[in-house]
Amino acid sequence: MTNLEKYKKAFLESLEVSEDQLEGLEYQKIESWDSVGHMNLVAALEEAFDIMMDTDDIIDLSSYEKGKEIMRKYDIEL
Amino acid sequence: MISSCDLLKNKVCLVTGASRGIGYAVAKRFAACGAAVYANGRREESLKELLSLNGNCSGSVIPLYFDVTDSAAAKKAMMQIKKEQGKLDVLVNNAGIMKDALIGMISKEDMHQVFEVNVFAVMDMLQLAVKLMSRQNSGSIINLASIVGTNGNRGQMVYSASKGAVISLTKTAAKELASRHIRVNAVAPGVIDTDMFRSIGEEKMKEKINLIGMNRAGTPEEVADTCIYLASDLSVYVTGQVIGVDGCEVI
Numbered sequence: 001m002t003n004l005e006k007y008k009k010a011f012l013e014s015l016e017v018s019e020d021q022l023e024g025l026e027y028q029k030i031e032s033w034d035s036v037g038h039m040n041l042v043a044a045l046e047e048a049f050d051i052m053m054d055t056d057d058i059i060d061l062s063s064y065e066k067g068k069e070i071m072r073k074y075d076i077e078l
Numbered sequence: 079m080i081s082s083c084d085l086l087k088n089k090v091c092l093v094t095g096a097s098r099g100i101g102y103a104v105a106k107r108f109a110a111c112g113a114a115v116y117a118n119g120r121r122e123e124s125l126k127e128l129l130s131l132n133g134n135c136s137g138s139v140i141p142l143y144f145d146v147t148d149s150a151a152a153k154k155a156m157m158q159i160k161k162e163q164g165k166l167d168v169l170v171n172n173a174g175i176m177k178d179a180l181i182g183m184i185s186k187e188d189m190h191q192v193f194e195v196n197v198f199a200v201m202d203m204l205q206l207a208v209k210l211m212s213r214q215n216s217g218s219i220i221n222l223a224s225i226v227g228t229n230g231n232r233g234q235m236v237y238s239a240s241k242g243a244v245i246s247l248t249k250t251a252a253k254e255l256a257s258r259h260i261r262v263n264a265v266a267p268g269v270i271d272t273d274m275f276r277s278i279g280e281e282k283m284k285e286k287i288n289l290i291g292m293n294r295a296g297t298p299e300e301v302a303d304t305c306i307y308l309a310s311d312l313s314v315y316v317t318g319q320v321i322g323v324d325g326c327e328v329i
């Protein structure tokens with residue numbers, strides 16, 4: 001699985017969205033991406049890439065696109 | 079006092095401030111009860127005695143050197159546990175400092191220092207531990223509070239406030255984490271015979287002991303035994319509690 005596939009899978013499974021919803025997806029714009037969904041998403045990303053995200057990055061993870069930027073900080077090329 | 083048992087067999091535990099006092103006793107007792115104990119110390123030589131237990135107990139002691147106020151180092155330590163064990167069952171937030179001064183003579187620096195170690199680092203460690211514990215949907219977090227955190231004490235405005243914070247954060251975390259089966263409890267010792275207690279001087283030590291129903295200071299091992307209970311599956315339905323270990327001290 002490529003890093004991008006892993007990244008997408010984390011969103012698909014933790015937020016229960018479909019692939020066509022990913023582009024432009026933002027925190028708290030859909031019901032499943034509430035604070036609980038957010039923590040599930042963080043856990044899924046951490047599991048997928050074997051990282052521990054800093055609290056500041058967890059707070060900054062405001063959209064599907066922003067998340068990609070944050071992943072780069074952990075040397076994950078998408 | 080339990081000298082050995084298998085209550086913590088296969089459990090992976092992290093104990094902060096394990097170089098001496100209560101933390102040392104907790105790490106030692108946990109290892110005697112079969113746990114893999116990650117013992118935190120600040121200096122390399124400081125865990126020598128604990129490490130000599132390896133081979134002489136049913137569990138094991140693994141050193142982790144970091145200052146609990148250093149978030150990056152704490153995160154690295156947690157990553158190491160994840161890599162080596164794949165889980166964390168128990169976190170004991172024991173590292174703590176005490177700086178006493180009467181009102182009017184308390185420096186801002188002391189306030190910051192005490193809260194950095196006794197409160198902020200505890201919340202930091204808790205957040206990191208929860209990352210691992212959430213995956214396994216279980217865990218026990220034990221925070222060292224103090225009887226002065228509920229009762230207050232002359233000359234201890236900062237320290238007592240920091241321990242009061244430990245009690246309230248324990249209760250909040252317990253509520254938030256119960257659905258994930260992560261238990262959070264506090265142990266509130268009274269007077270325990272460690273360097274911290276001895277630092278107040280002989281006269282004050284006597285005064286303090288006079289306030290204790292059992293008329294003696296407790297031992298670090300007596301606090302450790304309560305921690306064994308909270309770490310083990312004997313307490314699976316116990317969370318959000320503050321357990322006094324104080325020989326009936328009255329403040």
Ligand SMILES: NC(=O)c1ccc[n+]([C@@H]2O[C@H](COP(=O)([O-])OP(=O)(O)OC[C@H]3O[C@@H](n4cnc5c(N)ncnc54)[C@H](OP(=O)(O)O)[C@@H]3O)[C@@H](O)[C@H]2O)c1
Binds near residue numbers: 273
């Ligand atoms: N003794 C009592 O009567 C009593 C009563 C109520 C509550 N408590 C609480 O019980 C806990 C343990 O107390 P104690 O009596 O065992 O104290 P202690 O004998 O003074 O030992 C304190 C431990 O914490 C460690 N520590 C301090 N700052 C640290 C930091 N920034 N990073 C990592 N480790 C650090 C020390 O490491 P170093 O060796 O490197 O300094 C030492 O291992 C504390 O939270 C205390 O507030 C104690």
